[in-house]
Amino acid sequence: MLYLQEQHLMIRQTVRDVVAKVVAPKAREIDETCAFPWDAVKALGELGLLGVPVPEKYGGAGMDNLSNSILIEEVARHCGSTALTIAAHVGLGTYPILAFGTEEQKMRWIPQLASGQAIGAFGLTEPDAGSDAQATKTTAVRDGNEFVVNGAKMYCTNGSYASTIVFTAVTGTDAAGRKQITAFVVEKGTPGLVQGKLEKKLGMRASDTRMIHFEDCRIPVANVLGGEVQIGVGFKKFMQTLDGGRISIGALGLGIAQGALDRALPYAQQRRAFGGPISDLQGVAFKLADMATWIEGARHLVYHAAMLKDADQPFARQASMAKLFASEVGTKASDMAIQVMGGYGFVREYDVERLYRDAKLCEIGEGTSEIQRMVIGRSLVKDGCGF
Numbered sequence: 001m002l003y004l005q006e007q008h009l010m011i012r013q014t015v016r017d018v019v020a021k022v023v024a025p026k027a028r029e030i031d032e033t034c035a036f037p038w039d040a041v042k043a044l045g046e047l048g049l050l051g052v053p054v055p056e057k058y059g060g061a062g063m064d065n066l067s068n069s070i071l072i073e074e075v076a077r078h079c080g081s082t083a084l085t086i087a088a089h090v091g092l093g094t095y096p097i098l099a100f101g102t103e104e105q106k107m108r109w110i111p112q113l114a115s116g117q118a119i120g121a122f123g124l125t126e127p128d129a130g131s132d133a134q135a136t137k138t139t140a141v142r143d144g145n146e147f148v149v150n151g152a153k154m155y156c157t158n159g160s161y162a163s164t165i166v167f168t169a170v171t172g173t174d175a176a177g178r179k180q181i182t183a184f185v186v187e188k189g190t191p192g193l194v195q196g197k198l199e200k201k202l203g204m205r206a207s208d209t210r211m212i213h214f215e216d217c218r219i220p221v222a223n224v225l226g227g228e229v230q231i232g233v234g235f236k237k238f239m240q241t242l243d244g245g246r247i248s249i250g251a252l253g254l255g256i257a258q259g260a261l262d263r264a265l266p267y268a269q270q271r272r273a274f275g276g277p278i279s280d281l282q283g284v285a286f287k288l289a290d291m292a293t294w295i296e297g298a299r300h301l302v303y304h305a306a307m308l309k310d311a312d313q314p315f316a317r318q319a320s321m322a323k324l325f326a327s328e329v330g331t332k333a334s335d336m337a338i339q340v341m342g343g344y345g346f347v348r349e350y351d352v353e354r355l356y357r358d359a360k361l362c363e364i365g366e367g368t369s370e371i372q373r374m375v376i377g378r379s380l381v382k383d384g385c386g387f
């Protein structure tokens with residue numbers, strides 16, 4: 001692609017090499033056993049790939065969001081679970097501290113996260129607050145220099161392995177009776193922070209997904225994200241975090257779609273029926289052509305959204321478009337790969353059924369496809385189409 005620079009080609013090759021050695025060989029096994037991808041996390045951390053867009057000052061690689069998208073795409077070509085683990089760690093567990101934390105908070109938590117010595121997580125969703133995240137019921141009541149937190153967060157990715165979880169809680173109401181929501185960081189081992197059971201899932205089975213309970217969990221005021229002045233104004237920070245996170249989920253859907261084509265194309269070229277390779281049959285070739293075209297479009301959308309973010313330009317609409325399109329491409333392309341591969345596509349040995357199961361999450365996590373359409377629609381009505 002014309003706009004990829006030397007650093008992007010370099011990171012792509014580095015990730016391809018490490019994925020071939022550490023991620024791809026284990027992907028099927030960890031999907032079956034639901035084992036957390038520790039080997040991959042360790043290897044990627046050692047290469048500085050768990051803090052790609054984090055400035056060097058805080059122990060990161062000091063690269064851009066486009067590089068991070070390429071990383072997630074390349075990992076997702078082989079293992080959605082590992083890609084989701086990284087996407088949540090970087091985009092949701094680390095980014096809010098980097099973007100909204102005080103200098104002291106950044107120095108305290110980011111270097112460990114960026115080097116992969118610690119894993120980060122993000123707790124927004126609750127049993128009664130998903131798409132409507134403002135319906136949060138978790139409360140944090142001030143008691144001197146602490147907040148006492150009660151409630152639960154659902155589907156927390158990396159929940160049981162995270163050293164820090166950035167989460168929201170209601171700390172009061174404003175004059176109009178609206179909830180005031182504050183963002184906090186809770187550290188692993190804090191009394192009253194209780195992990196729920198590992199969720200059994202359709203896909204992304206090696207990614208750690210858990211309920212997190214707060215039971216009279218005491219959190220110092222020093223852990224309010226951005227410091228005491230930010231009490232009551234945390235919701236917007238979480239929405240901004242999701243804007244960036246959506247680029248990563250787009251990259252994940254894109255990687256899964258590419259992984260599906262990677263497998264379906266050579267299969268179609270070698271599988272013979274009616275006297276020739278099935279890739280010569282128009283009905284099959286058209287499927288491959290559609291997959292390749294969707295993937296090319298998804299890649300442009302994802303990379304463009306990442307480049308806008310890197311250029312400090314508004315990017316929320318483009319991030320939603322990238323997430324919406326690339327997620328749906330992930331599902332459609334992996335579905336189509338199964339169809340091209342027939343019975344072989346349906347069995348585990350050929351991996352495309354796993355890609356299909358993993359892809360579906362991209363249409364749900366970090367805002368469902370309906371929510372992305374809502375964000376894009378509102379932005380069109382407010383700002384026009386932009387051309």
Ligand SMILES: Cc1cc2nc3c(=O)[nH]c(=O)nc-3n(C[C@H](O)[C@H](O)[C@H](O)COP(=O)(O)OP(=O)(O)OC[C@H]3O[C@@H](n4cnc5c(N)ncnc54)[C@H](O)[C@@H]3O)c2cc1C
Pocket residue numbers: 088092121122123124125129130131132154155156157158201204209361364365366367368369370371374
């Ligand atoms: C594997 C996995 C990992 C996750 N990781 C995390 C995490 O790390 N941290 C975290 O906080 N959350 C996480 N989530 C939660 C995820 O972000 C939510 O599941 C998602 O936002 C949808 O919320 P919900 O499940 O409550 O669905 P609901 O909000 O109940 O939605 C149900 C349906 O209603 C539709 N709907 C809702 N509102 C509208 C509307 N206004 N217009 C049209 N349709 C609408 C939705 O699109 C959906 O189809 C994860 C989820 C999964 C499955």
